[in-house]
Amino acid sequence: MDRVVLYRAPTTEAGIDETADWLEERLASSVDAPVVVRDRFLDVHRTDELAERLAEARVRSPYDRETGNTMLGTVRYEERVLESPDRGGGVLYDGLQVQRALNEAMIPDERVLETLHVAILDRAIGTWGEHDGRWHKRVNVLGQPALVSVPGLYEAPAKPERYYKEKQQHALLSGDSPPREVLENRVEGEFLIEDDPRTTEVVKGYVLQAMNYLLNGTPFCDDPRCRLFNAHRHEGVIEAQLREPTFCPEHAELYGRDRTEPASE
Numbered sequence: 001m002d003r004v005v006l007y008r009a010p011t012t013e014a015g016i017d018e019t020a021d022w023l024e025e026r027l028a029s030s031v032d033a034p035v036v037v038r039d040r041f042l043d044v045h046r047t048d049e050l051a052e053r054l055a056e057a058r059v060r061s062p063y064d065r066e067t068g069n070t071m072l073g074t075v076r077y078e079e080r081v082l083e084s085p086d087r088g089g090g091v092l093y094d095g096l097q098v099q100r101a102l103n104e105a106m107i108p109d110e111r112v113l114e115t116l117h118v119a120i121l122d123r124a125i126g127t128w129g130e131h132d133g134r135w136h137k138r139v140n141v142l143g144q145p146a147l148v149s150v151p152g153l154y155e156a157p158a159k160p161e162r163y164y165k166e167k168q169q170h171a172l173l174s175g176d177s178p179p180r181e182v183l184e185n186r187v188e189g190e191f192l193i194e195d196d197p198r199t200t201e202v203v204k205g206y207v208l209q210a211m212n213y214l215l216n217g218t219p220f221c222d223d224p225r226c227r228l229f230n231a232h233r234h235e236g237v238i239e240a241q242l243r244e245p246t247f248c249p250e251h252a253e254l255y256g257r258d259r260t261e262p263a264s265e
């Protein structure tokens with residue numbers, strides 16, 4: 001791997017310049033690849049087909065394997081959101097289809113494997129679960145380009161049990177869902193909220209997972225304290241991404257120790 005390209009997600013809290021600096025430092029002792037930052041992937045690699053490809057990738061319902069709605073109105077909607085990203089939201093896309101569409105949108109010279117492209121997205125993406133017949137939201141989809149979904153950080157991991165109980169109770173009493181802010185204030189426990197100020201810090205670990213997949217054939221680590229841990233719950237995301245230590249001993253060898261940690265005991 002010669003180079004890493006990160007793409008900004010300007011409608012989100014994710015600070016991509018800071019992420020790039022961190023990543024470059026982490027790669028310094030192994031591949032020593034430069035990490036460059038570009039604007040939004042969907043702007044840099046825009047093609048005429050992109051809106052239709054996104055419309056095809058829309059998940060129709062949580063339990064329906066078939067995706068896509070290419071009615072004119074939907075394609076127009078996708079065109080509008082490509083132009084004005086802050087008008088999007090509320091749509092789940094098949095992450096693998098989006099990845100294929102973005103791969104095809106790149107010019108062939110860009111698709112070389114020596115450069116890893118990581119598209120940070122402001123869209124929710126999912127993958128189909130063959131085992132349980134439903135869509136699951138994801139934070140990242142590995143490959144070329146790798147996708148990292150910022151809404152996925154807030155929505156994909158399971159929240160504390162109490163969150164769902166509060167939501168259910170509120171629905172029983174009032175017949176509707178409580179506002180997000182109400183739940184977030186009422187529920188104890190650790191989870192990331194939408195536009196969380198810790199977003200950039202957490203994004204770093206998910207970008208590194210995409211890198212580790214390319215370098216070592218496996219994205220994840222079994223150690224729940226490590227940045228490469230594939231957490232399924234918010235408490236796990238916080239443990240892996242925000243608490244010390246940064247890495248397990250094995251990955252600390254590879255990606256460097258914390259500056260604040262002594263180099264040896």
Ligand SMILES: [Zn+2]
Pocket residue numbers: 221222223226227228229247248249250251
């Ligand atoms: Zn590890």
